[in-house]
Amino acid sequence: MSEQTFFATAPAGVELLLAAELVELGAATAQAARGGILFRGPLELGYRACLWSRTASRVLLPLAEFPAADAEALYAGIHDLPWENHLAPDGTLSIEFNGSGPGIDHSHYGAQRVKDAIVDRFRARCGERPSIDSRQPDLRIHAHWRNGQVTVSLDLSGDSLHRRGYREATVTAPLKETLAAALLLKAGWPAIAAAGGPLIDPLCGSGTLIIEAAWMAGDHAPGLLRSHWGFSGWLGHVPALWNRLLAEADERCAVGQSRIPPLFASDHDSKAVRATLINTGRAGVADRVRVERREWATVKPPPGPPGLLIANPPYGERMGETDDVSALYIQLGERLKSHFGGWRAALFTGAPELGKRMGLRAHKTNVFYNGPLECRLLQFRVEPEFFVDRDAADRHARAAALNRAISDGADGFINRLRKNLRHLGRWAEREGVSCYRIYDADLPEYAVAIDRYEQWLHVQEYAPPSSIDPARAQQRLEQVIAVLPAVLELPPDQVVLKVRQRQKGASQYQKQAEQGRFHEVHEGPARLLVNFTDYLDTGLFLDHRLTRQLLREQATGRRFLNLFGYTGTATVHAALGGATSTTTVDLSATYLDWARRNLELNGIHGSQHQLIRADCRQWLTRTLDRYDLIFLDPPTFSNSRQLTESFDIQRDQVELLRQTLRLLAPGGVLIFSTNHRKFRLEVAALADIHLEDWSRRTLPPDFARDPKIHRCWRITQS
Structure with a gap:
């Protein structure tokens, strides 16, 4: 031929x-x-x-x-x-x-x-x-x-050859079958399988890696399940030749089944386990693969010779909302070192820098593309000579980053940051404060705000003025990100950067990202959820820390109303302070759900704690209820499409305060706060009520450099 x-x-x-x-x-x-x-x-x-x-x-x-x-x-x-x-x-x-x-x-x-x-x-x-x-x-x-x-x-192939014909069920972003096979080949699976070594995939998804491994070990032709080919209707096709090759492949597959070593697939997601069970059955290897629902951190090797553990870690989709993705790498590394001595491991990741968190040194790294995304296959030998003291490696990396930043001229920023940490750190430890601001554009050339949320740092870059060279501003921002892990002794992946610009109207409520990852922090007796990536703000306004404390102290035995309630942090404090009932009103379903989760996190349940989705101004005109303690913290401006008309706190303050005071029970207290820096209270128009300026009283030490961060009044009926 x-x-x-x-x-x-x-x-x-x-x-x-x-x-x-x-x-x-x-x-x-x-x-x-x-x-x-x-x-x-x-x-x-x-x-x-x-x-x-x-x-x-x-x-x-x-x-x-x-x-x-x-x-x-x-x-x-x-x-x-x-x-x-x-x-x-x-x-x-x-x-x-x-x-x-x-x-x-x-x-x-x-x-x-x-x-x-x-x-x-x-x-x-x-x-x-x-x-x-x-x-x-x-x-x-x-x-x-x-x-x-x-x-x-x-x-000649017709459909792409990655379409093997066994993927009946799927999960989010599955690996292509051809890429899975390439990873297994590069990781040395054929030789391991020939020696009888097992394979484990503890993050199996829809089972692509485990099926490709079974077919590879069992001499199963990857095209054997396909019924249509690009040459099927081609006039040059030779059916007799093709049928002979198919018969040969069938025979090799029948013989190879007995050579498949033990294979184990697991996932903590029951949908992934179900998908893998369906697909292994379709691929004809269900009796050769053990599939179970299991937390990946509890996986253990079977008896017998060492084998290969291979995984394609998720980027958040199959993790719990509060899980930290870097924890996966840390715990997987610990599991390998403690239970899988002598094994080979291969990790396919789009975040190879997190591989350094495993405490294992990769002996090989290969570049592959998962669609347009450049990824790495990290290959490990689980042997003591490749174990790494992760803490020592982190310290070395942080020290090197600090030295580079100093040589680039960041010593002034570093000195100011250390000074703030000495002063604020002592105060925070004395007062039991774990979430606080440690830097807020103290040096104009380093225009960032840095907030500490326990083991996390939230960094917001203020948009530089047009007079600043963008390249120089970017260089200084990179210095900030390099310096923070070293000075505060935190892993780099626990520093979250967000570019923040002055917002107007509804833009402050618009989503910035779609990661959906929440973290629990503590404020006094309260447990609260924060989100560093998805919105402009984190869900916890740190400058209102003392305001929330005062609300908690005054809430005992009182009916509490939280208008423009946001994520319900003030409501949580009031409930923990002994409020007999709480009502939280906000127009955003997203924030009300966040408030609900904050309440549940603190064990606050029952019909006496109401969450109401409504335009606060319209709701104020309708409700007949009365309250003993009201917290009113409206936005500066809003023109949300859900509103019938725009809202401006400077323009609309008197009407809003009058409507709110109508709900105040005899002897009740209204706490009114605003973050509008140029706000002027219309005292003359409110001459018949009693006003106490609590702005300084509610200004915490970590915001002392910025007294205009908010204004606050205690208001009662004269």
């Missing part, structure tokens, strides 16, 4: 693995080219590549290559090819086109011109033309136009 040239495509990082596969399948040579591997051999080799390659995305059969100066030359070159030798006149085809040239500036139009050339030739020669079928055509054609040269190929 005559030899032909084939081209197997593969993503970056997989080419060498694919070349080795093709040589093993019988290719005399396998030459790397842009986007894949060129190889030569008879048609049987092309068939074998389709059936047996675990890493190729597609197998193409180049038909022709010709120059094309413009769109008309492209059409003419395609039209001249003998398409009737490849496709019946009443057949179906689809076109995939990439590249561009004069007259064609997007792929859709390029595919249209290729299609026109083919069907025009059929119509002229046969009197009829093939139709288009993008889903399962008889012939799938690839045309590539680059640097004036056109390459036309038949796609």
